[in-house]
Amino acid sequence: MPKLQAVLETALYVDDLARAKTFYETVLELRVLRADSRFCAFDVNGRNVLLLFKRGGSAKAMPMPGGVIPPHDGAGPLHMAFAISAQDLSAWEAALAKYGIAIESRVTWPRGGTSLYFRDPDGHAIELATPGLWEIY
């Protein structure tokens, strides 16, 4: 059987794409790989791609030169988590404070990891997690 190698793309759906793009570029310091009026793709440390889609902007099939991207869309305050190193935890707390981003919650896990939770401009529940959360992390 073939095996999935990794999660390549994780998507969030946003009301104001420019606002969200600024947030992820500025507060989380992600580099833009590609952006237009419909979506924005960020490089997460060369390992994953975070996609922001303008809500409703991908709800119809999208013909491309190489094929058709099927429709998708999303609502609600979604959840996703980024991995951070344990030694960066206080630096991340300071960075969030610098931008006036409230830490909604802090969780310590039985394996020793710590998670910080905050909201992006669309209310998505974003987590920064140090190792010691899952069996594999």
Added chain:
Amino acid sequence: MPKLQAVLETALYVDDLARAKTFYETVLELRVLRADSRFCAFDVNGRNVLLLFKRGGSAKAMPMPGGVIPPHDGAGPLHMAFAISAQDLSAWEAALAKYGIAIESRVTWPRGGTSLYFRDPDGHAIELATPGLWEIY
């Protein structure tokens, strides 16, 4: 500045958790890390965690021994992508066919990669992508 290391958790919201769990375990052969009546967590090749949440089941803040998990929830046919190796592309096509999963679309990208798109039982637009899609992949 601290740096995000990777995307750790990607979440989908599903109507029937048992049905979705079976799909990801059986068709995509993901290993369950943890599961209860509210959610299911899968190991993606030791690198990422895919979370399935029963729709509405995490819409209230959840007290845990180590802190409170903030509320989140989602609707709509979301999108996510898994990385696969190029040599496994035809094996994945065969695996999807074996389980009667229709390939909704196939896209070839300018950098040489190929994506297969199909729907999970909740209609999420799932992509399997070979290298040659993004600058970093």
